[in-house]
Amino acid sequence: MYKIVEKRKLNDNVVLVKVDAPFIARKVLPGQFVIFRIDEQGERVPVTVADYDREKGTITLIVQTVGRSTIMLGEMEEGEFLQDVVGPLGLPTELDNPQRVCVIGGGVGCAIAYPQAKALYTAGVQVDVIAGFRSKDIVILEEEMKAVSQHYYVMTDDGSYGEKGLVTQKLQQLLDEGVQYDTVIAIGPIPMMKFVSLTTKPANIKTIVSLNPIMIDGTGMCGGCRVTVGGETKFACVDGPDFDGHLVDFDELMRRNAVNKTQETHDREHCRLRGANNG
Amino acid sequence: MANMSPIKNPMPEQDPNVRARNFEEVTLGYTEEMAIDEAKRCLNCKTMPCVAGCPVNVQIPRFIQLIADGKFAEACAVIKETSSLPAVCGRVCTQETQCESKCTRGIKGEPVAIGRLERFVADWDMKHGNHQIEKPVSNGIKVAIIGAGPAGLTCAGDLAKLGYEVTVFEAFHKAGGVLVYGIPEFRLPKVIVQKEVENLEKMGVKIMTNMVIGKVLSIDELFQEYNFQAVFIGSGAGLPMFMGIEGEGLSGVYSANEFLTRINLMKAYRDDYDTPIRKGKSVAVVGGGNVAMDAARSAMRLGAEHVYIIYRRSEEELPARREEVHHAKEEGIEFMLLSNPLKIHGDENGNVNSIECIKMELGEPDASGRRRPLPVEGSNFAVPVDTVIMSLGTSPNPLLRSTTDGLEANNRGCLITNAGMATSKEGVYAGGDAVTGAATVILAMGAGKTAAQSIHEYLQSKFHA
Numbered sequence: 040m041y042k043i044v045e046k047r048k049l050n051d052n053v054v055l056v057k058v059d060a061p062f063i064a065r066k067v068l069p070g071q072f073v074i075f076r077i078d079e080q081g082e083r084v085p086v087t088v089a090d091y092d093r094e095k096g097t098i099t100l101i102v103q104t105v106g107r108s109t110i111m112l113g114e115m116e117e118g119e120f121l122q123d124v125v126g127p128l129g130l131p132t133e134l135d136n137p138q139r140v141c142v143i144g145g146g147v148g149c150a151i152a153y154p155q156a157k158a159l160y161t162a163g164v165q166v167d168v169i170a171g172f173r174s175k176d177i178v179i180l181e182e183e184m185k186a187v188s189q190h191y192y193v194m195t196d197d198g199s200y201g202e203k204g205l206v207t208q209k210l211q212q213l214l215d216e217g218v219q220y221d222t223v224i225a226i227g228p229i230p231m232m233k234f235v236s237l238t239t240k241p242a243n244i245k246t247i248v249s250l251n252p253i254m255i256d257g258t259g260m261c262g263g264c265r266v267t268v269g270g271e272t273k274f275a276c277v278d279g280p281d282f283d284g285h286l287v288d289f290d291e292l293m294r295r296n297a298v299n300k301t302q303e304t305h306d307r308e309h310c311r312l313r314g315a316n317n318g
Numbered sequence: 319m320a321n322m323s324p325i326k327n328p329m330p331e332q333d334p335n336v337r338a339r340n341f342e343e344v345t346l347g348y349t350e351e352m353a354i355d356e357a358k359r360c361l362n363c364k365t366m367p368c369v370a371g372c373p374v375n376v377q378i379p380r381f382i383q384l385i386a387d388g389k390f391a392e393a394c395a396v397i398k399e400t401s402s403l404p405a406v407c408g409r410v411c412t413q414e415t416q417c418e419s420k421c422t423r424g425i426k427g428e429p430v431a432i433g434r435l436e437r438f439v440a441d442w443d444m445k446h447g448n449h450q451i452e453k454p455v456s457n458g459i460k461v462a463i464i465g466a467g468p469a470g471l472t473c474a475g476d477l478a479k480l481g482y483e484v485t486v487f488e489a490f491h492k493a494g495g496v497l498v499y500g501i502p503e504f505r506l507p508k509v510i511v512q513k514e515v516e517n518l519e520k521m522g523v524k525i526m527t528n529m530v531i532g533k534v535l536s537i538d539e540l541f542q543e544y545n546f547q548a549v550f551i552g553s554g555a556g557l558p559m560f561m562g563i564e565g566e567g568l569s570g571v572y573s574a575n576e577f578l579t580r581i582n583l584m585k586a587y588r589d590d591y592d593t594p595i596r597k598g599k600s601v602a603v604v605g606g607g608n609v610a611m612d613a614a615r616s617a618m619r620l621g622a623e624h625v626y627i628i629y630r631r632s633e634e635e636l637p638a639r640r641e642e643v644h645h646a647k648e649e650g651i652e653f654m655l656l657s658n659p660l661k662i663h664g665d666e667n668g669n670v671n672s673i674e675c676i677k678m679e680l681g682e683p684d685a686s687g688r689r690r691p692l693p694v695e696g697s698n699f700a701v702p703v704d705t706v707i708m709s710l711g712t713s714p715n716p717l718l719r720s721t722t723d724g725l726e727a728n729n730r731g732c733l734i735t736n737a738g739m740a741t742s743k744e745g746v747y748a749g750g751d752a753v754t755g756a757a758t759v760i761l762a763m764g765a766g767k768t769a770a771q772s773i774h775e776y777l778q779s780k781f782h783a
Contacts, residue, residue, distance in 0.1 A: 062534045080591045123491040125528035262558035262573035291567040294668030
């Protein structure tokens with residue numbers, strides 16, 4: 040059992056929980072994920088770790104409340120327990136000494152982009168953040184992102200906050216202005232990651248995307264998280280979750296991630312990416 | 319007086335038409351009378367050929383004689399001398415290729431139903447036996463077991479009996495490995511696995527779930543920081559194989575591992591669990607092993623109208639147990655033999671809507687000794703299906719070998735061990751699918767047993783040299 044030591048709502052559909060998980064907190068690195076279960080009947084929900092405190096033995100999870108398990112998580116209080124938390128899973132993000140990085144977060148994807156920005160910024164890398172949201176009321180982690188970046192740009196679909204437009208428009212603008220990024224990290228809805236990758240392709244800027252497809256065990260057993268990368272079958276849980284955005288077959292991934300949506304069984308979708316599509 | 323009937327006492331079963339739609343156990347077990355009658359078929363051969371066929375060396379004629387005498391508790395004690403999971407083995411062991419294949423009665427007629435008798439005794443014991451388990455006196459030496467499947471649980475049990483302080487690290491949220499995620503409820507009720515695990519805990523074995531060794535802790539950390547003196551790796555099979563044909567990325571294509579895990583471990587068939595699963599109306603299972611049979615029969619139980627087994631060789635070469643094939647056929651599974659998938663077709667939304675196959679014929683024997691299947695030109699045909707389950711085997715999990723220095727694997731990724739299950743790294747032993755690639759529960763148990771003995775010898779020489 041894993042105690043919730045802190046919990047707050049970041050917006051109506053996104054909840055932050057800090058969980059007591061000392062083994063995981065000791066080891067986890069940016070880019071890695073955990074799988075949690077709220078109770079015996081719950082789904083195994085994969086979510087990338089948003090932050091961690093090695094001293095206190097806690098990890099922070101930021102979750103969009105879209106399915107039964109995540110909605111119930113949103114209802115839980117500090118002092119209550121999660122049934123299971125397993126991790127850290129997947130490979131940490133690998134970067135070869137970049138000088139200037141653009142970190143792009145879409146909706147709740149900002150929760151996963153944040154530890155990346157933080158790690159890079161702390162290591163002395165110049166970090167620009169572009170955060171995209173549907174509208175002002177769901178903007179999350181603004182202060183946190185500002186604290187770990189040289190420039191922070193917020194984009195909203197309806198223009199109710201920051202600039203009106205898509206993250207790719209801002210990225211294109213920055214590239215056109217001559218900003219030289221050696222790496223772009225994009226985390227958010229699959230279409231966003233797809234179009235960011237298309238934007239960086241002409242200039243051949245290394246682009247890392249973080250995938251979170253449907254999976255069960257997270258250790259390479261079920262094969263549910265397979266993605267086609269550069270024509271080869273890869274497993275997001277052991278080969279990822281980070282992949283080269285220029286090689287991922289995003290269209291196939293979008294179809295596969297929509298599987299549970301059309302399931303006959305009452306849909307208890309757990310994938311954060313689908314949730315992020317709305318953000 | 320020996321019972322000279324040439325055939326086994328049949329075991330009562332649920333009616334096929336009923337059981338094909340429920341997840342309750344298919345076979346119901348012998349009554350006491352049936353068990354005694356069957357036990358009397360044993361000739362109690364002095365040479366005990368059956369024992370030689372058992373990977374964990376169960377003293378078969380001895381326990382069977384005790385059943386014939388109605389001494390069920392004593393019979394169970396004999397089995398437990400060497401086997402830690404009798405109720406499991408009695409159900410899922412491939413007796414027909416092991417103990418029963420060596421039975422003298424099998425020369426003329428059917429062998430003694432050793433498996434059914436083992437199951438009877440184990441079930442009798444669960445119901446009526448004395449379950450006082452004494453915790454052995456600890457010798458204070460810590461051993462870590464990675465993976466709570468058949469290999470790991472067996473190794474843990476044997477070492478605990480010898481007084482070691484055993485901790486089992488399990489990646490999933492529940493102990494049991496393939497016994498809980500792979501083998502369906504209707505072949506192996508999970509309450510039985512749960513009981514066996516509880517018995518180990520009573521013996522002092524500590525089970526830590528949600529611990530992925532290689533990620534959360536390395537093997538070197540287990541030695542250096544947590545003071546374990548030996549490690550056994552029973553991490554099981556890993557990545558499921560796919561065919562590499564077009565359409566495997568479509569929605570509705572599962573690996574057997576994923577499909578079965580959703581159903582067995584995560585109880586997708588029950589309304590009180592949240593696990594989503596596709597309840598296909600028409601399902602193709604590609605492959606002919608026991609796992610394929612489990613997947614097909616599970617799909618039928620979820621309400622499918624048609625479930626096909628698609629296998630590229632003929633019935634004779636099906637790797638599944640005869641009994642499983644027989645049960646599957648009784649339940650209405652349709653066998654498309656000598657057929658090989660070429661492509662999976664999808665609709666405009668990316669959902670599976672058919673699988674295209676080609677007819678095969680058997681040619682000359684290949685390296686495996688089986689006749690090589692060859693495609694028949696122009697014999698393509700499509701089967702309308704909404705779900706495809708790939709059951710083609712697995713390759714070992716790379717997690718431990720990639721995070722542990724000095725752990726050698728062969729070119730298929732299987733850990734290399736000597737006959738005593740010692741790996742290339744001192745103090746580290748391994749067994750089960752992690753070493754052999756996908757194999758059987760009983761072979762994994764045998765390996766766990768051998769490893770426990772080797773670990774015992776290693777630690778005794780280390781601490782009492």
